[in-house]
Every structure is written in structure tokens, then in C-alpha cells.
Amino acid sequence: VTARRVNRFVSDLLRGRRPKRFRVEEHEAAELRAAITLRAARQGAGTPREEFVTDLRRRLADHVASQQLPGAQSEDARAPDTDGQVPDTHHAGTPGSGAPDSGTAAPPGTLTPDTRTPDTGTYGAGEHIPAPIPFRGRGELSRRRMVATTGIAAGAAAVVGAGADHLLNGRPAGAELAQADDPQTLEPNVGQWRTVAASADLPEGGAAGFDLGTVAGFVARQGGAVEAVSAMCTHLGCRLALNAPARRLDCPCHNTSFALDGELLRHQLPSPPPPLPKFHVRESNGTVQVFAPPEV
Amino acid sequence: LTQTRLRLVGDDAYPDWEAVYQDNVDRVYAMMFAKVGNRADAEDLTAEVFLAALGPLRVSASVGEVRAYLSATARTVLAGHWRRHYGREVTTLAEMPDLPAPAAVDEDAPNPSASAIAEASDLLAGLPEKYGQVLRLRFLQGYSVRDTATALSITVANAKVLQHRALRRAAQLIEEATQ
Numbered sequence: 001v002t003a004r005r006v007n008r009f010v011s012d013l014l015r016g017r018r019p020k021r022f023r024v025e026e027h028e029a030a031e032l033r034a035a036i037t038l039r040a041a042r043q044g045a046g047t048p049r050e051e052f053v054t055d056l057r058r059r060l061a062d063h064v065a066s067q068q069l070p071g072a073q074s075e076d077a078r079a080p081d082t083d084g085q086v087p088d089t090h091h092a093g094t095p096g097s098g099a100p101d102s103g104t105a106a107p108p109g110t111l112t113p114d115t116r117t118p119d120t121g122t123y124g125a126g127e128h129i130p131a132p133i134p135f136r137g138r139g140e141l142s143r144r145r146m147v148a149t150t151g152i153a154a155g156a157a158a159v160v161g162a163g164a165d166h167l168l169n170g171r172p173a174g175a176e177l178a179q180a181d182d183p184q185t186l187e188p189n190v191g192q193w194r195t196v197a198a199s200a201d202l203p204e205g206g207a208a209g210f211d212l213g214t215v216a217g218f219v220a221r222q223g224g225a226v227e228a229v230s231a232m233c234t235h236l237g238c239r240l241a242l243n244a245p246a247r248r249l250d251c252p253c254h255n256t257s258f259a260l261d262g263e264l265l266r267h268q269l270p271s272p273p274p275p276l277p278k279f280h281v282r283e284s285n286g287t288v289q290v291f292a293p294p295e296v
Numbered sequence: 297l298t299q300t301r302l303r304l305v306g307d308d309a310y311p312d313w314e315a316v317y318q319d320n321v322d323r324v325y326a327m328m329f330a331k332v333g334n335r336a337d338a339e340d341l342t343a344e345v346f347l348a349a350l351g352p353l354r355v356s357a358s359v360g361e362v363r364a365y366l367s368a369t370a371r372t373v374l375a376g377h378w379r380r381h382y383g384r385e386v387t388t389l390a391e392m393p394d395l396p397a398p399a400a401v402d403e404d405a406p407n408p409s410a411s412a413i414a415e416a417s418d419l420l421a422g423l424p425e426k427y428g429q430v431l432r433l434r435f436l437q438g439y440s441v442r443d444t445a446t447a448l449s450i451t452v453a454n455a456k457v458l459q460h461r462a463l464r465r466a467a468q469l470i471e472e473a474t475q
Binding site: 014016035037053060 | 313314317318321322325326329330331332333334335336337338339342343346347350351381382383384386387409412413415416417419420431434435436437438460463464466467468469470471474
């Protein structure tokens, strides 16, 4: 039994999967440690995905906004707690609380303008603090990396986006949930979290349509995670209809169908249309929200 | 990596939390990956560190203080991860592994990725040649078992056994080193 679960842990690491949890015995620990040490030395292993870095930035902006933490103010008298005690994120965070959607507020992550500006080197102390701090070291290399990891990486990014609140509740979303070749996720230049359903109305296996004026789509909860996809067929833009019993989205024009996660299920076209674009989605205060352009 | 990097010194402060994030996210992620060996956990733990640290952080704290606090938070978060999911701390982050010198924080200073590579090299150097080869191919080069077998001119079954024995031997080295 011991050998089997250690082997499974090792093979998960080698396949780039999150290892299964199990109760580790003392004599097993060193082998896990050896595997981790070796796997962590692979080229590029310590470099985070661009999508992850961008997405976490957005989640943190949300978190800051919801707690109304002082951004750059220094009135906050609390000193950094350096005794190693970490505030319990499982209870401290009340995702989205007290952060009413205020009209066309800047989208999360844009407390400062988009930071992917050219690096400007140093910044001077003193009178002028530039708002956008350039992303360091994210140029050619990371773009190439992004291309190389399109697919699984993009799928995981969508789930991570959906999982912010799960994380705050101590249940990090499983990155393995969505690994299909992933279409683009909508990143509007100006967007906001807009409520599309009550969480209670979207039980496991449930799906619902929404129309926000600027965009329309469907949200569905599968495997605990909520996903949102566009309601427009990627062939010629006909409006998809929810076929709830069959758990799919049907195009009225050419008999094309998509799964609730946006994957193409069937078509009769000369070439397959791409999967449906996705929305960033989150749950906050008992509501399901997607990141979408504001009303016009 | 060749791009110009911000040069912050230890007693400078960050202008805002985004600067804290952007200056430290790579480092925290690399620290975590070196200790869990997979992306999914490394990403979740990195997120946990920043979510936990943002609240208590006083933005006027110096760069050195912020980094030390993030390191302390990372240690606690990692320990929690292992205890919660595996009942035992399989890996730990050393006390202040890379606390910057107070005078200057240099981006060329050893980073966690470099130390992860050094640690693996040490481990491989202590192994018989065949063992080192199979582990290098499987873990560092990402070869499949089949490709590894081909590269070493052995059967697939033998490659599996060899990998298994090599890892056991590496584990023994680690145990001996910590005793």
C-alpha cells in the first residue's frame, strides 16, 4: 500500500498533476521529498504562468476592494506581523462583502492602469510615484511560454478565476477540473462583476442563461465549479438555446451543439467552429457574477 | 529575464500593494514550487500567501520587512498545506531563506529556482550513474518511461524498476543528510 501511494504521488508530479492527498507515514516522507526536489529543478519549474499572475492580481484587487484596505495610504498603524502568525484566510475573507458594484467602477485588477507597459527601469523616490509598476521580466520569454502552454494552461486559468472564493473558504479549486483545449476568456477593456444568478438557483448540475445587454451567456455548475460561456454560436453568431435535459447549448441555425463548458459537441459544417468564449466567473455573497462590460 | 528590473533597496517602501505583488509573486511562487513540485498546489499556495499577507501588511513597511513577512507567511502556509492534506510536514521552508541584506536587494541574488536546481544537482551527484541518469531523464528532462527506456537502451519494465530504485536511493541520501 505504501509503495503504491508513494508511486502515485511521484507519477502525479511527473505528469504535472496535483498529487492525491494521503496520510504520509514517516518512512514515506523522504521519497516524496526526493521527488519534489528533482521535479522542482526542471527548467522553468519555478516560473509562474502569465495567466496565473494576471488572474491572481485581479483576485487580490477584488480582495483589497472588498476589505477596503488602504491602497497606498500609510495611516494604517498596524505593523507587519513578523512572528510568523498568519491570519486565517479561511475566515478572514468575506469575498465580495461590502463592495457594492458601483456603476462602471474600474474592473478588479485595474486599480492602476494595465501594467503591461514597457519596462521603464528604475523609478525615482520622492515627488513622483508612477502608478503603473511595470511587470518585471515578463516579455518575450513569458509570451512564448504562454503559447507553449495554451490549452491546459488556459483551462486551468479559467478555473482559478472561478475559484477565488473557494480558496477563501479553504477549498482551492481543483486546477484539473477544466483541462480541455480552452478558448479565449473574455477580458473586456472595461468591465465589472455583474450578477447573473443567485448561487442557490444554480445547484450542482444546474445551468441558466443570462443577458447583460452587452453580452449574453450561460452559467453552469459542474463538479462544484461554476463556468460561464458566451451564448453566441461561434459559426455565424446565432443565439444558442439551453437544452437543459441534454445539458447542452443548441444553435438554431445549423444544428451545432456545444457543451455547457463551451466545448463543441457536434456540427454539420465543413469545418468545426471553435469552442465558445468563456467569462471569468465568481460567487460572491450568494450570487453568481461574471466579469463583463458595463451596460451602455 | 534580461529586462531591466526595479532596483529597490531594503529600506525603500513599496508605493502600493500591486507593487508588493509584482515584485514578489515570482519569488513566492518559486519558493512554493520548490517545496510542492507541482503547479496546481504552487499556485494555490502562492495565492494563499498573498491573500493572507495583504491585510496585515502596512504598505509603508520597508521592502525588506515586506519580503520577510511574505517569507514568514509562506512558511506558515506551506506547513498548513502539508499538515492539512498529508498529516505531516513533508517539506519546509527554511527560516528566512532569502531575507535580503538590509543595504541592497539585488535581483541577481540567488533565487529559489537556483537553489532548487542546486539541491537537485547535489542529490544526483550522490547517486550511482545509472540512477542519476534515469532520474535526470524522468524528472528534469520530462521524458516518458518509454523514451527513458529507449535512451538508456533498456526495457520499459526495467526503466520503471530503475526509476523506483533510484528514487529510493535518493530518499536514503536525504534521510542520511538530515540525521
